[in-house]
Amino acid sequence: MSLVSPSSAELADLNEIDEVELVASIVRESFYHFVKEFWYAINREELIDNWHIKYLCDLAQGGSERVFQGLPRLADEIINVPPGSTKSTIFSVMLTPWCWSRMPHLRSINGSHTHELVLDLSRKSRDVIQSPLYRACFPYIKLRSDQNTKGYFVNNFGGTRFCATVGGKNPMGMHAHILSIDDPIDPKQAKSDAEIKTANEFIIETANQRRIDQQVSLLFLIMQRLAQNDPTGNRMKYAARDYNLTCLPAEITPDLCPPSLRSRYTDGLLDPVRLPRVVLDAKKRLGDYLYAGQYLQRPVPAGGGMNKIGRIQVIEQEPPLTFFDLVVRFWDKAATPDGGCRTAGVKMGRRKVGMTAEVPAGKGYARIPAEPIYDYYILHVATGQWGTDEREARIKQTAEMDGRKVKVGLEEEGGSSGKDSSSWTTQRLAGYDVVAERPTGDKTERHRPFSSQVNSGRVWMVKGEWNIRLLDELEFFPFSEFKDQADACSGAFKILTAPQIRAGGLGGFKKDEYSY
Numbered sequence: 001m002s003l004v005s006p007s008s009a010e011l012a013d014l015n016e017i018d019e020v021e022l023v024a025s026i027v028r029e030s031f032y033h034f035v036k037e038f039w040y041a042i043n044r045e046e047l048i049d050n051w052h053i054k055y056l057c058d059l060a061q062g063g064s065e066r067v068f069q070g071l072p073r074l075a076d077e078i079i080n081v082p083p084g085s086t087k088s089t090i091f092s093v094m095l096t097p098w099c100w101s102r103m104p105h106l107r108s109i110n111g112s113h114t115h116e117l118v119l120d121l122s123r124k125s126r127d128v129i130q131s132p133l134y135r136a137c138f139p140y141i142k143l144r145s146d147q148n149t150k151g152y153f154v155n156n157f158g159g160t161r162f163c164a165t166v167g168g169k170n171p172m173g174m175h176a177h178i179l180s181i182d183d184p185i186d187p188k189q190a191k192s193d194a195e196i197k198t199a200n201e202f203i204i205e206t207a208n209q210r211r212i213d214q215q216v217s218l219l220f221l222i223m224q225r226l227a228q229n230d231p232t233g234n235r236m237k238y239a240a241r242d243y244n245l246t247c248l249p250a251e252i253t254p255d256l257c258p259p260s261l262r263s264r265y266t267d268g269l270l271d272p273v274r275l276p277r278v279v280l281d282a283k284k285r286l287g288d289y290l291y292a293g294q295y296l297q298r299p300v301p302a303g304g305g306m307n308k309i310g311r312i313q314v315i316e317q318e319p320p321l322t323f324f325d326l327v328v329r330f331w332d333k334a335a336t337p338d339g340g341c342r343t344a345g346v347k348m349g350r351r352k353v354g355m356t357a358e359v360p361a362g363k364g365y366a367r368i369p370a371e372p373i374y375d376y377y378i379l380h381v382a383t384g385q386w387g388t389d390e391r392e393a394r395i396k397q398t399a400e401m402d403g404r405k406v407k408v409g410l411e412e413e414g415g416s417s418g419k420d421s422s423s424w425t426t427q428r429l430a431g432y433d434v435v436a437e438r439p440t441g442d443k444t445e446r447h448r449p450f451s452s453q454v455n456s457g458r459v460w461m462v463k464g465e466w467n468i469r470l471l472d473e474l475e476f477f478p479f480s481e482f483k484d485q486a487d488a489c490s491g492a493f494k495i496l497t498a499p500q501i502r503a504g505g506l507g508g509f510k511k512d513e514y515s516y
Contacts, residue, residue: 352374
């Protein structure tokens with residue numbers, strides 16, 4: 001190149017060099033501009049920008065800057081946003097390539113609920129690094145040929161990006177400066193207690209132990225809300241001081257966090273272009289739970305979930321037994337002391353309040369066979385995490401307190417051990433009216449008959465210290481952290497509504513409601 005009179009081609013080269021250096025300088029200092037500039041390395045569609053994209057990028061950059069400087073983190077980050085909000089592109093694709101522009105030796109671990117998904121996100125991240133623009137802006141970053149796979153690649157400075165599947169093989173020997181756990185639960189598995197437990201254990205026992213520096217290394221948990229005790233709910237309940245929560249529902253709700261972001265919403269919407277009301281209305285028609293969890297970031301519909309707990313009426317004192325025609329205490333048993341599962345015994349009574357003899361039909365009424373109308377009363381709930389011996393002692397003690405006129409129901413698990421357990425309990429309750437029920441079908445389906453009475457306003461509850469725990473579980477069911485009280489309600493209600501027999505009538509017995 002002539003320094004006296006450069007040619008037009010040489011001037012073009014200089015302009016191109018200057019432009020690349022300018023781009024490199026801008027994107028190195030701004031993660032948000034990095035995402036916009038490298039969007040086309042992995043997407044053919046145009047970026048539809050919205051204020052929340054810059055907000056999330058700035059959030060990611062703020063925490064990462066402290067990692068670059070070796071400063072203790074202020075808090076790990078939990079981000080709850082709806083599907084299609086560019087969250088995975090920001091945290092699972094773009095973040096590692098951008099961090100390498102500032103800290104080439106940074107090591108990252110990226111996790112998600114399925115192996116295929118986490119590999120796809122890793123492939124996209126590698127595509128950014130191998131794109132012509134990235135190589136032009138950061139020519140000093142090169143992927144090592146001896147370790148360059150979709151699931152694990154290393155650069156020439158020792159920086160790494162490693163894939164981990166929630167519930168999969170523990171990433172032994174791998175540690176990270178930054179960990180991004182993106183959608184730890186498959187939405188299709190949100191009802192599964194086992195899947196939720198696996199995701200929580202992965203965050204607590206695996207991801208948290210994979211930090212290079214326990215004070216500095218930063219964890220991003222990015223997800224939609226799917227259950228009461230999903231990783232967001234679990235961490236905010238048990239370790240809220242360790243996390244900063246950002247919750248961006250698709251439309252304004254009281255769960256928006258921080259509340260100051262309310263002014264950023266347009267007509268009450270997070271993203272009126274990608275998630276306008278017509279789209280949200282269509283999502284609502286797919287199901288209340290899907291919309292409440294994935295789009296509103298609260299795993300229970302606004303009007304209440306399966307149980308509209310606001311329709312449960314409260315009375316101050318438990319009525320005498322003579323007030324009811326049948327009372328039962330049903331036990332949902334567990335046998336692990338101080339474990340996750342609890343034993344629950346729900347005492348429930350039934351009272352006849354009327355008869356039905358006609359129903360509206362056209363402009364008049366049609367006569368039908370008379371049927372009794374009942375109200376149902378939740379009288380008491382006993383719960384605990386007890387070992388087998390203590391549990392059996394509690395069941396017997398509670399039966400003695402309830403009295404012999406209260407029927408005792410037991411959930412009998414499948415297999416010989418379940419039968420043996422209920423048989424043992426029945427023997428210990430000699431002199432009491434005991435019935436063992438073997439559950440069939442899904443918990444949700446078994447709960448529907450009781451739920452229908454709750455929602456029709458036919459369920460009452462005696463005021464007591466146990467009320468809040470029960471209502472909390474019923475409200476979130478079937479996505480509640482615990483299901484033992486709800487299951488016990490289902491069992492008690494089934495016994496109360498099953499045909500009862502007593503001496504007399506045809507063959508010595510006849511179907512009738514039980515009475516004291």
